[in-house]
Amino acid sequence: MAEILETVMLICFGLSWPINLVKSLKAKTAVSTSLKFLILIDLGYVAGIAAKFAANKLNYVLGVYFINFVFVTANIIIYFINRKRDLKKEKENENINRLG
Numbered sequence: 001m002a003e004i005l006e007t008v009m010l011i012c013f014g015l016s017w018p019i020n021l022v023k024s025l026k027a028k029t030a031v032s033t034s035l036k037f038l039i040l041i042d043l044g045y046v047a048g049i050a051a052k053f054a055a056n057k058l059n060y061v062l063g064v065y066f067i068n069f070v071f072v073t074a075n076i077i078i079y080f081i082n083r084k085r086d087l088k089k090e091k092e093n094e095n096i097n098r099l100g
Contacts, residue, residue: 003059007060010061010064011064013068014064017071017074017075021075024079024082025078027082028082030083030085031086033079033082042072042073045072048065049065
């Protein structure tokens with residue numbers, strides 16, 4: 001029963017990551033994204049995965065941890081892509097301001 005409840009918690013919490021990923025892809029900016037927050041969440045998933053291995057409870061719940069970890073990691077990757085876009089836009093705006 002504990003594994004089922006843990007899985008429900010992970011699924012409920014984890015549904016936000018694909019939604020956030022799509023939002024970040026559409027927004028094409030990292031302005032409202034917290035890299036520190038994403039890293040902390042990923043570290044939490046790593047701890048949960050490590051706990052499963054330490055307790056030798058390698059079951060389906062471990063798969064949900066991995067899926068969530070992958071989505072948060074994808075959000076981190078998109079953060080850096082969007083941050084690069086933001087820096088490029090800032091540089092272009094600086095050049096426009098110097099000329100105009």
